[in-house]
Amino acid sequence: MDFSGLSDNDRGRMNAYIEQKQMKDFLRLYANLVDRCFENCVNDFTSKALSSKEDTCLTRCVDKFIKHSERVGLRFGEQNALLQQQQQQQQQAMGGAPPQ
Amino acid sequence: MNFGGYQQQQQMQSGLNMSMAEQELEMVTTLFNNIVDSCHRKCIPPKYHDNELNKGESVCIDRCVAKYFEVNMKVGQKLTAQANQGQAMM
Numbered sequence: 256m257d258f259s260g261l262s263d264n265d266r267g268r269m270n271a272y273i274e275q276k277q278m279k280d281f282l283r284l285y286a287n288l289v290d291r292c293f294e295n296c297v298n299d300f301t302s303k304a305l306s307s308k309e310d311t312c313l314t315r316c317v318d319k320f321i322k323h324s325e326r327v328g329l330r331f332g333e334q335n336a337l338l339q340q341q342q343q344q345q346q347q348a349m350g351g352a353p354p355q
Numbered sequence: 356m357n358f359g360g361y362q363q364q365q366q367m368q369s370g371l372n373m374s375m376a377e378q379e380l381e382m383v384t385t386l387f388n389n390i391v392d393s394c395h396r397k398c399i400p401p402k403y404h405d406n407e408l409n410k411g412e413s414v415c416i417d418r419c420v421a422k423y424f425e426v427n428m429k430v431g432q433k434l435t436a437q438a439n440q441g442q443a444m445m
Binding site: 260268284291316326338 | 417
């Protein structure tokens with residue numbers, strides 16, 4: 256994202272805000288992933304320990320989720336760039352001054 | 356000299372930019388998180404034979420992300436049109 260419009264002071268605050276947000280996002284991701292993989296992999300309660308089958312499933316579930324989220328990130332970046340390009344073209348077509 | 360007033364204006368402008376930047380960041384991260392959730396639910400079957408994305412899943416993810424963006428835009432346009440209509444009626 257472009258933060259060139261912000262003063263040095265604001266940029267510092269923005270970075271702090273981003274850091275805080277990343278932490279929150281990570282915790283959210285963690286909780287969600289635990290929930291999802293637990294739901295998908297653990298269904299047998301005849302023992303209190305994870306079985307080796309469940310353990311394998313959990314490892315795959317986490318690995319696969321990380322790969323999934325990386326791929327989404329890649330496509331997200333492409334789509335987002337495309338969208339911004341379209342918006343810029345629209346603005347230029349309307350004769351609007353480009354944002355500083 | 357109205358130096359104080361000028362500074363205040365600067366500050367107000369900076370506060371506005373900040374909250375706009377924060378809002379934009381919030382919007383983009385929410386969108387991203389929602390896409391990750393939704394496309395995972397729709398494209399990755401809850402059976403874990405291995406830890407790799409297979410061909411079908413990968414193609415599904417690519418299409419899912421593109422479609423989510425399209426839906427996002429369509430809904431945004433509809434809401435904007437609705438809001439403009441409401442304003443015109445007032």
